[in-house]
Structures are given as C-alpha cells and as structure tokens.
Amino acid sequence: MPHPVTGLSLTSLFVKNDYSLDSISELGDLLQTGMQAIMVDLYWNEFTSVWQLCPAPFPQNVTYNSNDKVNVTWNNVMYTCEYGFTTDNIMSIIQSYLESSNTNFEANFLHLLFNLKSIHYEKSNLTMSLENIYKPNSLSNIMGNSTLNATVTPIASYIFSPNVLNDYRSKVSLSSSSYESYYNRSDIIMPTLETVLLSQYKRILVNVLSNDVVSSPREYSISDADRNLIFFNTTLPTSVKSATEAGPYCKEVLTPSNKSEKYDNLSLTTNFDYVIDSNSNRFDRNSVQDFLRCGLLPIFNATSYPVDNKNVSDVGDIFSSFAPYLFWSWRAGQPSVSNGSSTNNSSRDRDENIKASYRCVVITSNGWKIDDCYQEYQIACRNKSAPNDWYIPYSNTKTYFDVDRNDCPNGYNFSLPRSSTEMLSLMSAIKEQDAQYPIWIDLNDITISNCFVSGGPYAQCPYQKTVTTTRFVRMIAPASVICIIVFGLVILEKLLRKNHIQSNRKRYWKKTLAEYYSKNDYEGVPS
Template sequence: MSLKFDPDDSLVNSSWATVLLSERDVAGQVPINFVTTSAISVRAACFGDNKFERSAAGNCLSNLLAVGFRRFNVDVYWSPALRRWLLCPVSIPHNVDVMTASPDATPISSADVSEATVIAVPDESSDGLLYELGPYKCSDELDLSDLLDVFHSYFEHTNTDLVIYLRYLSLNLHVTADPTSPSEPASAVTDGELPAASDRVSYLMEDRLGSYIYGPPQLHEDRRNLNDSWYLVDDAYKPISQYFTIEQGSDGVQSTPNGWPNPKYVQLAAEKRLLVEYGSVDPQLGGYNLSDENRVIFPSGYLTSTIPVTAADDGSLDSGCLYHPNETDTPSVNASWAVSSPIPLPKKLSDDQSLQYISDLLVNLTACGITPTINDTLFGETADIDQESYRNLTLSSSWSWAAGQPNDPSVSSDAENLRCATMDVSRKGHWRTANCSETRRAACRVQDQPFRWTLSAKALTYADAYQNACPDPETAFSVPRTGLENTYLYRTLLSQHMDLIDPSSSDPLQREVWMDFNSLDVDTCWVTGGPEATCPYSSDPDQLQRRTVLVAAVAGIVICVVAALTLFVKCNANRRNSRRGRRVIQGWEYEGVPS
C-alpha cells in the first residue's frame, strides 16, 4: 500500500490561515527566486535517530508539509543490488544470511551468528522487515517512491486556490553501503550497475508527480517568448519585471535570459506545484549522466545560491545579510535563490536557549532575504514524534504580521473596524491592523523599485492615502511583498524620517505608516489596490455570506498548519511550557539586521 499524506491531528484557528494566505498573496507577483521560504533536511528531521521505518517516515513527511515547510533537502541512495533508490544509507540485504527475530524474543547473541549474518525484526508499521544494519534500522520497503507518494497525496488534498503553495525538492544522490559493512564507504558503481531508464530519478519524478512539476523545458519556453507566457495572463498574475532583465527583438517579442515566473503564474495560471533540482552527487555515481534528466529536474545549484552567513550567540547575523542601505538597485541586491549556509548550534545551550536561538536566527535570515535551512534533528526528536518544535520554527520564517495580528473580527468586536494595515516601527517593522478612518502617513514606493521607499508628507486616512499620499509621478502607495522589501522600508523609515517616525512614541501617528493592504471587502481576505479592491476568493460577495464562507474554507483546509501557528503564538504569550518542558519561543524581531 502506498503512503499517503496523513499528518497528526491539530486544532483549527482561522486567523493564522489569514496570515499565511495574505503573505502568500502579497508576494504573488514577485518572481519565485526572490521569495524566501522555509527549508528542512529530511534526513535530519525524519531519520536523525537512524531509524528508517516506513510508516514513521510517511507521518514525518506529512507533518513537515502540514506545518508549512516549503523546501525539502532529500538524500536518496542507489542500491545496485535492489535496483532501487532507498532513503536508508545501507542497502537492504540481498543474497546474505538473514536471521529474523521476534520483537519480544530474547536478543540474539553475536556468538550465534556469523559476521555475514544480518538480523531483522518484523516492522510493526508495515508488512515488511526492519533490518539492523550497523547503526541503522531500515525498513525493506522504504524508498524514494514512498516520498513521492506522500507529496502526490498532499497535492491532491490541497488543490484549491486558498491553500496552494509551491514546494521545492533538492535531491542529493548517493550510493548505498554494503549491508555486511554498513559503516564503510560505498563502492563505486560500474556502468552495468547504473540505473536503467525506468529506474532513473527523473523517470520516477515524472511518472508520479509530472503533472505538478514546473521543469526546465517549460522555463526555457516561457523565457523565450514572454508575450505568449508570463505576459499573456491577467495583470494580477504577471511577474514584477523590475526583478529581471527583459530583451525585445525586432519583431516585438519580449524575452528574458534570467527571469523566473511568479508564484501566482506558476500556481494558478500554469497549475504547477513543485520545482526539483539536484543537490550534491556522490563521486561513486560518476557514470550517472544528469543531462539526461533535464525534463523535470533542474541542474545542481539552479534553485539554490548558498549565502555564507555567520551568526552571534543571540541569533543576530554577523555577516551575510543581503540588506545594504546604500544599495537599492535590484541587480545590486543579489537575493536570487538565496539560501543560508549551515550554521551549527552554539554549544552548551539548554533546549529552551536553543529554540530561542534558532527562532531568532530564522527571523533574521528571512528579514535579510535569505531562506533559512534547518539541518538539525531538533532536540534529538524527529518530526513524527515531536512535530511541535518543527512547526514552531516555520512561523519564524514568516515576515509580515506581528504576533497576534491581524485581529480576528470573529474573536474581537473591536477588530471589525480594524481593516487596514500599518507598519509599526515599534514592532521592528512588523504589521498591525488599524481603523481605516484614522490618519497616518503612507509608504510610497519609488520608481516601482522593490527596495526604494519614501514617506508621504501628510497624514491621511487610508482612502485618501490611496488617492493622494504619493502625488509625485515617480512614487506610488504600496506594500512590501517580501521580507527583504519589508526590511528596506523599515530601515528607510528609521534612517530618513526620524523627524516624523518615533518607535518609542505612544501615538500611533508617530510610529505607524499606512501600507496598501486592506480587508475592507471581506474581513479575513487581505488585498492590495485601495479601498475598492475585491477579494479574489469570493466570486459573488453579495450572494455569499462572505465572512462565514471564507473563514470556514480557510480553516477547514489548512487545519494542521493553522493549529501549529496558533499554538506557537499562544505559548509565547502565556510563556507556557510545552509537553516536554520547553517554552515555545516566537522571535518576531529584526534583531541583528545591519542599519
């Protein structure tokens, strides 16, 4: 039986679904290579205890998907003997002595078996066996196909506009060690032992997930003629052209040598959900021609630009941040596919301190335009056992709303009037809701550039700000669309408008600015475009009970993700301990971002 997307049960809270949805939508036109995500090592998160049990692996992957991780670094191992790509580093025994023991039986003494004998016990989670291979315990049924089945099931279960998010796979290719010497390096694979056409990674990817994959041929074709691809769709689905180079031929056809599509185009127009690249490839696979696999898999490093970063013990960045106050031209801010280099945890920290450190580090990396990667088994427990720690940290990769925001009208009566968004400099540049009839100065984007901002001269209501706050033809009322854009606006306010902006002031007029983001049409649906903008998820608002329908739809579909985020904030607010005695740390401050 194939594995399915089957995460652990969680509670429902629609307010955090609103956070995820609004952040996804506001970044919807930014090319995908500039949108930060959250990344995880599957080897560390699911198999850090060296147990490769099939059912546990399926549950672990399901939990990681459910709590919101977007990028997955996956280690797969080619077994020449079995002709399969395994997730275990050691080949399952083939043509060797196997002694099967009952889980309740007396342990088998090493004196009773030969050096070439492998001990196995029934895998209680499946119909197969669990082999003891040196330091590893490996199911005889767990392989790459199982991982792909979980992803396929996940895509089937999340197929509405409200909950579609892109996912990324980075595949590291290895060779399995021999089961009789599991701790020894793997042998080189001969030409005859290489995968056949139907065993190649690309074949498996295309066979199981092909309809969901945005691959190299489609990127090449889209880049070659923008008129018939990215620019053929409605304006709301087009990419922001300031992020890449555009060339125009004598025939009027526009093309790009380096551009990438935006999430709205990939997810909603092209109806794709996944991008795949190669990571590292072991030298033992030297004869494995990766160029034969470019239909669905991008070459090594195509979706990853590793940024060397160093961090202090408090999680602030000493180096590597992509925010530079004097560099606001998009080509100068080289944030394309930026992913952090691994950063080891400081030694001699308690679990509480480690969680605080990782959370702060992820916050700062995201604010600096870098996708943070978790390469550790958190507190020695995998995500099928303790998904709580993993889901807490995915929230730290969120960059927009402050804790407890936006206010939920179904919870607070005051929230009904708080339908417009401000940047609050007293909250380190995070957002909060405010009454649209109040007056604030407004954030104005300069020359449509992602990283150039200024502030309106006057304080106006939100509606007036949309019409009149940015009268200069080179400026426009706008909203940050990524964590790095948000940092540039926040730092611009602090460095250039200190006469108007005071983070320590108790007066909102002095510490908040309007952004072009509101929920005036549907109170849980945040949109840009001024006070007349409509929610794209209600086709006929007058006929629907808009608030009830939208909240119910969001809450019902993203149960696991939302519950993780809700618990995260609640635990921070109350300083409660988790079930394992660890506090859940939020870390929503831009500490360590250079000014």
C-alpha cells in the same frame, strides 16, 4: 529573488537511524501546517543500481517481505531499514497534499531538495565477497527507482521544471507592467509566483542541492530526461550556507543602507540560497525569521530545538512553536483580530465594531501587523518603476480610507513590499527619512475576512466575490419591476374580467335544476 520558504530535512525524522514509513508519519501534517520544503538524502546503491533512502545496502535473501524491518550495517554504522520503504512513499504523501490543496485559495509552492550520495565500494579481488553478499539474485525483489526522473514521476504533472521555465522565458514579454519589467532585467528571468501557481498550474520545484555521488564505473549518470524535470546547479544557481555562515551574511543584509543599489543587487540576483542548521548551531525563533527576511530559505536539520527554555524534539511541536516566526512579512503572532468573546451585549457590540475596523495593515519595526483603519498614519509610496525606491510623505497622515492617489508624488503610488528585499528597502527608507512607525501599506482584508488584498479599501478578493448592497439592488431591480408589473396585470384581469358565456351558462343550469326538482319531489333519501 526567490520567495523565502521554510523546510525540513527528512534525516531529522529518522530518529535512531530508523528508516521506515512510520518515521515520516508526520510529513503530511507538516505540509498542511505550512512547511514548504523537504530535503531528502538519496543513496545510489552500486550493487543494485537503484536510488534508495536507507544508507546501507540490503544483503541478498535478507527478506522477501517489503514490510519487514531489518538491521543492516554499512561503514560500521547500523541502521534499521524497512525493506519496501522507498521514495514512492514520500511522493505519495506529497501527491496527496498537492491534490487536497490544489485550489486558488490554498495552493502554495513547495521545494523538494535532493542530496545525492553513494553506497560505494571499490571493486577488486578483495571486494568479491561484498558482491556475493549484496548483489541481488534471481529471487531478489529490488526496491527503488533506477533514474532520478522516475523517482519524481508520481508528481511530475505538478513540477515546475526547467522545460516549463524555458517555455516561459521564450514567451515572456518585456513590455509587461513596470514592476515585472524591472525584475526582467535580471540575468535569469523567473516568472512570478502568481504565474507559476495560477497560470502554469505548477506547485513544486525539484532541486539537487548537492551531488556527492562517487565517481566509479558504477556511478549514476545524470541524463537529459533528468535535466528536463529537475534543476541542478548548472541550470539554476543554488547555494547552501550553514547557520554559522548565514549569521554574518544576514547581519550585513539587514543593516539599513541608503544605497539603493544594495537592494537592487539583491533583487536582481536570481538564485536559491538555503541555510541548513545542525545540532551544533540550531535555529531559534528570532534567527529563523531573520534568515527569512534576508532572503534565505531555512531548512531544519537538528534533532531538537530550544523552545521556552526547553529542548523540544517532536517535529510537530517544533513547527507549532516556530510557526508564528516563519514569515518574512508579518511580525510574530500576526495577523490577528479581536475575538469578540465578551458576554455583555454592549461589550460584544463594541468588540465587533473594533474587530470590523481592524482590517488594515501597517508596517512596524519588526514586521506587518493589523491596525485600526481609522487611525491616522504616514503612508508608504513606492516608485512605479523601481520597487526598492520608497518615499514616505512627512506631514501627510491619513486614515486608510482617506488615502488618495494624489497623496504620493508623481511617479509613486501607495503600495506594499512584495518581497523580503523590498521590505528591507522600505525599512531602510523609513529610517533614512526619519519617518515614524507604524506606517500604512496598501494591504487590507476589508471586503472578505482573512483575504488580504492590495488596491485600496474596495479591492475585491480574487478567491471569493462579494456583493455590496448597491450592487445587489441593481441586480434584482429589473426582475423585481417585471414581477410587479405581471402581478398587477393578473390582479386587474381578475377584478375587471366579464365573461358573458360563463355567466349565461351558470343561469341556465340553475333554472334547469330548479325545474327538475319541482317535478320530482322526493321524501327521505333516494335509494
């Protein structure tokens, strides 16, 4: 099952049909704040045979300045379009973000989604006048790309493409870990997110959500070069639901069930399920988290959203208000720790101690949260070969530090859900086994603050190494011993050295100088 992400339709940025570079000025900031999907409507212009962002064709000779904004009309709708505003501007923003965040710690995975549409006309004697207006002439400067693969070429090195996927499938080993082997039972084998980001070094997937290009002699034909770089529904199954359709679906998925096959079917179904809202049925903060938790990928497409009894239309403010709810795992406002802001020294010390112990993670009825590692709770044990099979030892409550491998029955280990479906199956098991929230899961940031890892309290952060006191002593001990020995030898050499030649030389010159001054007795200062 794909990793749930949240995204934005660029159409919501083109307020009042203003298609210009100014309209997407916030796109870079939105990527920095965690938005991971961008949906773009691309229009195939049958007059110029290029892909463009403006939904209307430009009349010939309307302008020769790429920075000009012009009013254009198509199908009785008026648009204000910047002549030189193309997909290259969008790719530049995405490329800049990918380059700035291309580190092990910051790298995330993006979705670039295309809806293909047409600026279409029926060619006949009655439409000859249209061609005279919109067909470019020898002076025209055609703006746009003539192929889909050329449209995404600026970010091609970062793209997780069908070719990359096929190469992975040809090399994948079915004898890998039991966790991966389970998911390799799927009809469509996909690499893990870790493999994509940190082994294949890919950051973005380009997926065509819909292809509404009108069939005509001037339509765009998808080429092999396009299929090698971009996913279509034939190469990677994709579905799109409206917010109205997604509600009942999620309600069914989120209802706990003691039938493990329900979650197995969800886990082994490899397709991308997007949910797109509208002004008539908009996301709210609770519904968007429910959609993420049931495996859907929400795309914000409305022009305003209800936030604290107000309608908010600014995209930055919308994402800021929704940000705490854009995780399938963490509950809203988590992870968080005490800020230790007390002014009193004893209070500050006490707060720091509390902060130091709040480094472990529990699952609650509405998501993960930070808790005190020294609290005693039940623990979540997962079947090593079946990720949706969980067992919670009934009477075995432990602090996080005291959890031992023997606390789980044979075939199970202390673990955590690694997908939204695994989390749903765990929450279902908690209810079925009459366990009590909160429950420890194997996640903490003990070694490095804000670097959450699994593997127990001594698991190392993969992005930043730590050196314990014991390890530091072991590292410097050999060098320290050698330095002490050398220093001791130097001291001994200074104290015990007897150099007869040097001693005789000093006595000789003292005697010679004394004899000289006795024979040459000066009065006053010699000239």
